[in-house]
Amino acid sequence: MKITYDLAGIVFCILALIFFVVPGPSVIFLLAALVCFSMNHEGAKKHLKIVQRLFKLGCEKLDRTFQK
Helix, strand or coil, rough: HHHHEEEEEEHHHHHHHHHHHHHHHHHHHHHHHHHHHCCHHHHHHHHHHHHHHHHHHHHHHHHHHHHH
């Protein structure tokens, strides 16, 4: 099962690189890759928590911008 998560993470990383020119999908694929890698690797969990916090802050800032 560990290999399956790692292979899925690699596929998502490749998709993120392919869709790099379009910011939306590449971010989603990169986040999905971090989720897959965090299943087996402690370092990925640390990075996933950082990215989740940054996404939350970005969404809150965007919400405040649209509320004005």
